[in-house]
Amino acid sequence: MQNLNFPSFNFRFKNSENKVSIFDEIRKKFIILTPEEWVRQHTVQFLLQHKNYPKSYLNVEKLIKLNDVNKRYDIVVFQPNGELFLLIECKAPEVKITQDTFDQIARYNLKLKAQYLMVTNGLNHYFCQMDFENEKYVFLEELPDFINKTL
Template identity: 40%
Template sequence: MIQVTFPQPAFRIKEDEGKELIFDEIRKQWVRLTPEEWVRQNLLQYLIQTKKYPAAFIGVEKEISLAELKKRFDVLIYDSNHQPWMMIECKAMDVELSEKVLEQIVRYNMSVPVPYLVISNGSYTYAWVKKENRLISITDLPEFE
């Protein structure tokens, strides 16, 4: 497990038609503040503020194709050569990070190959590096390449 300490957030939150919205600095738009979105936004701030990953190299909720299915990954980090480098799947804090969650990100990785896979529910974060077609658990997120 990776110890993630979220930085003090400076989120912009508003209410619209009875729903809470949060401004996503990466997507440059207001999005519904769901429990999963709360985890995603805090994790994004950790990546940018603490790990110093450049915001310009982060994609959020982009559509990918899995056979005939259309799915959306949560976060994709590109390396300095603009190649997919790390994929992150976020879940709400009350969702257990089970084998099913790992299988989900592994399926997404078939469509968008990356060397690093991460799953997080805000309370727990796990990461792996792919080497020789195996997933090897790591205890810290890598420095940005």
């Protein structure tokens, strides 16, 4: 798999029926390794190891219903009170991050109401804080660490 713009992490892999899988410690199972999954797993490890988010606050690839259409978000981080803190959209490295990508995460966030957003293709990362009052997002240099905020 391609090198990504993340620190180096140790992953568990297995090979079955000529398909490589990677262990997802949030879902607690092996997942077929696709380019998007490679980005997703790096993002999860980044949140756990570098931003100090507790594993129990993360959720990966869950179904949401938007206008009667089933969609899946990539990663969310909850607050202790159950509210959504962070919504993340992962794309494969070859997928360019465009306005369409931001429109997609914004549509998801109309329903989910996360305070922060992250969009990544593993090479480029974009971090935003929501300004719900003015219906816009403000770009940030990086995500807040868990220790430095009240989740």
